[in-house]
Amino acid sequence: MNIRCLPHLNxxxxxxxxxQREVSYCYTAQPEALVDFQTSYLLITLLEKRTRNGKQAVKYSIGSKTSMQPAWNFIKACDFNLQRMADGLNQVDFNGNVRDNSLLKAHTDLTVRKFFSKERSVISPSHIGQLMPVLAEPEFWDLHLxxxxxxxKQFSDLRTEQRALPDNSEFMVEFKDIPTPTTESILIAMIDKPEKWQINRHPNDSQRLIISRDNTPLYSLKAQYQPIKPRLTQRVPRWSLSRR
Incomplete structure (x- = not known):
């Protein structure tokens, strides 16, 4: 899933x-975070620059089981400033009484938890940059492209490859015994250890790209260059909040 990166939520x-977006789920650039407000809990995953593995990131859950209003009141109390929320949450002593913190003590119906994120695919936006659609065939291919x-999802015919056997004249043959992994798993592996991956054109098919790890071909695909039409739909909020 493509996740939008907003400049800020400050x-x-x-x-x-x-x-009001269709999905209240996004990255932010300042501070670097992943924000999820799709339920009655506000989830904030704080990302350090160059974070490659989301399991290393600290995540906060702020809210109530019964209503979104406590989480919204917390947002208002922080002057709608995500940076202030992050700074305040980082100062909370979770080994003691959480409500002793001035940021939280006024919110009697608020539950706050701190834990490590479980999503490996959560990656710092500054690490990978914006993954915008490719609108034209490049002269040279690189890992970011x-x-x-x-x-x-600008491709077709993704398949697993292996080197041909010594007595096979073909450079590549499709390896039918191993299922093709998901696009997300390939993408995460490439971002996690970019130095191990290589991208080349197929020597026998100019329309195909070969994706190799440690110079061993693993996958191939045909790139497509049609721009993705943006989704402009805004959702009607399922909840009623005091927004003053």
Whole structure:
């Protein structure tokens, strides 16, 4: 799934626009975080620059089982400033009484938890940059271009490859005994250890790209260059909040 990266969530207008989106789920650039407000809990995953593995990131859950209002009140108490929320949560002593912290003690119906994220695919936006669609065939292929193709599903005929046997004249043959992995798993592996991956054109088919790891061909695909039509639909909020 492509996740939008917003410049920030540090003012009221940005939060209202975020909550009116079809999916209230995004990365932010300042501070670097993944924000999820699709339930009655506000989930904030704080990402350090160059984070490759989301399991290393600290995640906070703020909210109530019964209503979204406590989480929204927390957002308002922080002046709609995600940076202030992150700074305040980082100062909370979770080994003691959480409500002793000035950021939280006024919210009697608020539950706050701190834990490590379980999503390996959560990656710092500054590490990979924006994975925008590729609109024209490039003269030369590199790993970032291939990541953009994968992230935007701009390909067809993805298949697993192996080197041909010594007595086979073909450079590549399809390896039918191993199922092709998901696009996400390939993309995560490439981002996790970019130095191990290589992208080349197929020597016998100019329309195909060969994806290799440690110079061993593993996958191939045909790239496509049609731009992705943006989804502009905004959702009607399923909840009613006091927005003053």
């Amino acid at each position: 003012d009221r207008a940005a939060w209202l626009a975020f909550c 291939c990541c953009r193709i994968l992230a935007n």
